[in-house]
Amino acid sequence: MRLDKLLVEQGIGTRSEVKALLKKGLILVDGNKATRPEEKVDESSVVITYQGKDYTYKKFSYYIMNKPKGVITATEDAKEKTVMDLFYAQCKDAPKGLSPVGRLDKDTTGLLLITNDGKLAHDLLSPKKHVDKTYFVTLDGELSSDDITQLENGVHIGEGDLTAPAKVEYEGGNTCYITIHEGKFHQVKRMFFAVGREVIELKRTAFGPLKLDEEKLPLGYFSELKRESIDS
Numbered sequence: 001m002r003l004d005k006l007l008v009e010q011g012i013g014t015r016s017e018v019k020a021l022l023k024k025g026l027i028l029v030d031g032n033k034a035t036r037p038e039e040k041v042d043e044s045s046v047v048i049t050y051q052g053k054d055y056t057y058k059k060f061s062y063y064i065m066n067k068p069k070g071v072i073t074a075t076e077d078a079k080e081k082t083v084m085d086l087f088y089a090q091c092k093d094a095p096k097g098l099s100p101v102g103r104l105d106k107d108t109t110g111l112l113l114i115t116n117d118g119k120l121a122h123d124l125l126s127p128k129k130h131v132d133k134t135y136f137v138t139l140d141g142e143l144s145s146d147d148i149t150q151l152e153n154g155v156h157i158g159e160g161d162l163t164a165p166a167k168v169e170y171e172g173g174n175t176c177y178i179t180i181h182e183g184k185f186h187q188v189k190r191m192f193f194a195v196g197r198e199v200i201e202l203k204r205t206a207f208g209p210l211k212l213d214e215e216k217l218p219l220g221y222f223s224e225l226k227r228e229s230i231d232s
């Protein structure tokens with residue numbers, strides 16, 4: 001791969017920025033100063049050093065975020081602050097071109113995956129792949145056993161078919177967990193609305209095999225996924 005392409009993909013700068021960095025001799029390739037943008041490097045083994053930090057090539061990057069309220073799930077927006085504005089303000093070295101996988105409402109908190117692996121993103125969102133998403137829900141009142149049966153068997157949310165089977169874990173009071181594998185617009189809020197309840201707070205606690213650990217990842221924080229999580 002061309003050296004300048006690799007540097008751009010690793011988020012070191014734009015093509016013209018990395019060209020200028022190379023010209024100034026600020027980039028080391030395997031410990032040696034490199035100056036030619038067109039130099040060919042073996043991305044599977046090369047170590048790039050810039051500003052004292054070593055970079056090894058990663059085709060794709062994967063992060064999880066504990067999304068706070070008040071930001072929208074989009075890559076950019078003319079008016080509103082997006083999750084990616086927050087992300088790049090914190091993860092300055094991350095490669096460009098990352099996007100959130102799926103969507104959480106502006107007032108929803110919790111687990112959001114961010115990647116540039118388009119195939120994985122597509123698979124995780126495909127209704128055919130049945131990837132589970134679990135939400136912790138705070139309601140405006142209690143649930144009856146009939147409400148739970150209806151939510152689990154499927155409810156009408158104004159889209160023709162019933163929602164697909166869901167799992168509700170209710171321990172009394174105004175809170176429960178619900179696990180669904182569909183991802184329709186405002187789906188959880190609309191499902192509870194269908195049984196006469198309003199969602200007051202919504203937090204996603206799991207997405208497929210990924211679980212939110214709020215002690216390690218407070219609201220508004222990001223963490224790069226480890227190899228085992230990516231594989232799973």
Ligand code: URA
Binds near residue numbers: 104108187188189202
């Ligand atoms: N369902 C909703 O209603 N909102 C979300 O943000 C996610 C799922």
